[in-house]
Amino acid sequence: MATTPQKPSLIGMSMPELSTALDPWTLPSYRAEQIYKWVHHHQVSDFADMSNLPKTLRSELSEAFELHTLKPAFRAVSKDGTIKYLWELTDGRQIESVFIPEATRTTICISSQVGCALGCDFCATAKMGFLRNLTAGEIVEQVIRVQQDTGQKITNVVLMGMGEPFLNYPRVIQACHILCDPAGLAISAKKITISTVGVVPRIRQYADEEQPFSLAISLHAPTQELRRSIMPIADKFDLQMLMDSAHHYTGGSNRRRITFEYVLLKGVNDSPTEAKQLLKLLAPLRCKLNLIPYNDTGIGFIRPEDNNIQRFLKPLEQAPFTVTVRKNRGNDIAAACGQLFVEVAEDSKARSMKA
Ligand code: SF4
Numbered sequence: 001m002a003t004t005p006q007k008p009s010l011i012g013m014s015m016p017e018l019s020t021a022l023d024p025w026t027l028p029s030y031r032a033e034q035i036y037k038w039v040h041h042h043q044v045s046d047f048a049d050m051s052n053l054p055k056t057l058r059s060e061l062s063e064a065f066e067l068h069t070l071k072p073a074f075r076a077v078s079k080d081g082t083i084k085y086l087w088e089l090t091d092g093r094q095i096e097s098v099f100i101p102e103a104t105r106t107t108i109c110i111s112s113q114v115g116c117a118l119g120c121d122f123c124a125t126a127k128m129g130f131l132r133n134l135t136a137g138e139i140v141e142q143v144i145r146v147q148q149d150t151g152q153k154i155t156n157v158v159l160m161g162m163g164e165p166f167l168n169y170p171r172v173i174q175a176c177h178i179l180c181d182p183a184g185l186a187i188s189a190k191k192i193t194i195s196t197v198g199v200v201p202r203i204r205q206y207a208d209e210e211q212p213f214s215l216a217i218s219l220h221a222p223t224q225e226l227r228r229s230i231m232p233i234a235d236k237f238d239l240q241m242l243m244d245s246a247h248h249y250t251g252g253s254n255r256r257r258i259t260f261e262y263v264l265l266k267g268v269n270d271s272p273t274e275a276k277q278l279l280k281l282l283a284p285l286r287c288k289l290n291l292i293p294y295n296d297t298g299i300g301f302i303r304p305e306d307n308n309i310q311r312f313l314k315p316l317e318q319a320p321f322t323v324t325v326r327k328n329r330g331n332d333i334a335a336a337c338g339q340l341f342v343e344v345a346e347d348s349k350a351r352s353m354k355a
Contacts, residue, residue, distance in 0.1 A: 006090040009066040010039045011144060012137025014174055021065075025057070033183070039067065040184040043144045070141050075149075082330030085146065089114070089138060093131055096161055097142040099150055100329055105191075107156040110142040112172050113163025118197060120220075121230045122265060122294065122301045125162045133168040139175035143185060157187060160195040160216070160261075166202035176213050189213050195261065200237040200245045207249040216259040216290075217246060221269050222277035230268065243281065250286040257286045264293045264312065266304040275315040288322045295328060303328075 013021060019032045031053070038050045047062035073094055074086035083099040095111040116123070117130035139159075147154050157179060159165040165172045172194065180189040189212035196203065197218045206215065221227035224239040234242075246258055260282060264270045282289060291312070294303040304312070309325065316323045 006069065007064060007066045009069045009137045009141070010035065010061075011067065011069070012135060012140045012175060012178060013039075014136075014178070025060070027057075031057075035061070037183050040140070040144075040178055040181070041186065043148060043185075045148065068141065068145070069138065070145055072145075076333035078330040078333045080329055082333065083146075083150065084330060084333050085142075085149075087142065087145075091132075095134065095138070095142075097146055098161065098330065099146050099154075101150075101152065105155040106150075106152050107158060108143055108146050108154050109158045109161050110139060111161035111163055112139060112159050112165040112168050116163045117167070118164050119232045120197065122220075122263060122297075122299070124297045124299060127299070128162075133171060134163070136171045136174040136178065139172065140178050140185070143179060143187075147185075154185075154187060156191045156193075158193045158195060158216070160193070164197060164199065165194050166196045166199035166206075169202050169205070173211065176211075180212065193259070197231060197233050198237050198242040198245075199233070200241050203242075203245040204248055207245075207252050210252065214259065215249060215256065216261055217242070218261045218263075219278075220261070220263050220265075222274050222281050226269060226274070230265075246285060246287075255286065257288060259288045259290055261290050261292060264291055264304050264309060266294070266302045266308065268301065270304045270308055270312050272311055272315055275312045279315055279319055283320055285321070288324070289316070289319070290324050290326055292326045293328060295331065 008021065010018065010021075013036075015032060015036055018036050019029065022032055022035070034052055035050065038044050044050060045067060047058045047067065050058050069090050070087040072085065073088040076084045078084075081101045085097045085099070087095050087097065089095065093114045095114055097111065098109040100107040100109065111134060113133050114131040115128035116125045119126045143154055143157060159172060176189075176192050176194065178184040179187050179192055191214070193214040193216050194206070195216040195218060203215070203217075219227075220231060224234060227239055228234040250256060250258055262269070262278065278289070291309070293309060294301055296303055313323065313325070
C-alpha cells in the first residue's frame with residue numbers, strides 16, 4: 001500500500017497542540033487562536049485566505065503544514081439526496097462518510113476507525129477487520145470536507161460510520177470538542193451523537209466525565225443469548241453489564257437520555273416476543289428507541305417486510321419511551337456502514353481478476 005510522506009495537518013489540533021506546533025515561530029499567543037479559527041471555524045482550504053496573518057507567516061505555514069489530508073476516492077448521490085463519500089487517507093487506506101439532508105436538519109454520519117475489530121455479523125465494515133484508529137484530524141476533516149462539498153452547514157453529527165468510537169476514545173472525544181467549540185465548527189454538543197455497541201468501561205468513563213455529547217447504544221437484541229449470537233462483543237461485556245452502565249449514565253447528575261439503536265433483521269430479532277422483551281428491558285430507563293430496518297448488504301441478513309415491522313411495533317405502543325422507525329436512506333447507493341467500501345473493493349477486485 002502506497003504511503004505518501006505527509007506534513008502534519010492543522011485540522012483536529014486542539015489549541016494547546018496548535019500552540020506547541022507553532023513554537024518555532026515564537027508568535028504572540030493570539031496568533032494560535034486566529035489560526036485555529038481559520039482552520040476550524042472558517043474552514044479555509046488555502047493558507048493564503050488567512051487574511052489577518054502576515055503574508056510571510058502564511059507562506060511559511062503552508063510549507064510546514066497541510067490543511068487537507070483526505071482525498072476523494074468515490075462519491076455517490078442517491079435519488080433522495082443522500083451522498084456517500086469514500087475518502088483515501090494519506091496511507092492509502094479508505095473510510096466512508098454519509099451526508100443525509102432532511103427538511104429541518106443536515107446530518108453527517110462519520111467514521112472513527114479504518115475497519116473494525118468487533119465483527120458484528122450483520123455489518124459490512126466487519127468484513128474489513130481492524131486496520132487502524134483515525135486521528136482527531138481525520139475525524140473532524142470528514143465534517144469540514146462534506147460541508148465544503150455540499151455548501152450546507154452540518155447541524156447533526158453521528159459517529160456511526162466505520163469503527164467503534166469508544167475503542168478510539170481520546171481522539172474521538174478531542175474531535176467532538178472541536179466540532180462543538182464555538183471557535184471551531186460550532187455544532188451543538190447535543191447534536192453530536194457517539195454511538196457504541198457497548199464498550200462498557202468507556203460508557204462509564206463517558207458518564208463520569210459528563211461529556212456533553214449525546215450517547216447511542218447499538219443494542220440489536222433484548223437477551224444476552226440472542227445478542228451474543230450476532231454481536232461477539234457481548235461475550236466480553238454481557239447484556240447485564242451493558243444495562244448497568246446505561247443506568248449509570250442516565251442516573252448521573254446530568255440525567256441524560258440514551259438512544260438505543262435496534263437494527264431489525266428478518267427472522268432474527270423482529271418477532272413480537274423480542275419486542276416485549278425489549279419493552280421490559282428499556283422501560284425503567286430514560287431513553288428513546290430507534291428501530292432501523294436493515295439495509296440489505298448481501299451478507300446474509302435481510303430487511304423485514306413492512307407488516308413484520310408493524311407487528312414488532314404493536315407491543316411497543318405502550319412503551320413509556322419514544323419509539324421511532326428510521327427511514328431507509330440512500331438504498332440505491334449502498335449507504336449502510338462499510339457497504340460502499342466493500343462494494344467498491346469487490347468491484348475493483350472483480351475488474352482486476354477479469355483483466
Ligand atoms: S456494527 Fe459497528 S461495532 Fe459492529 S462491526 Fe460494524 S462498525 Fe464494528
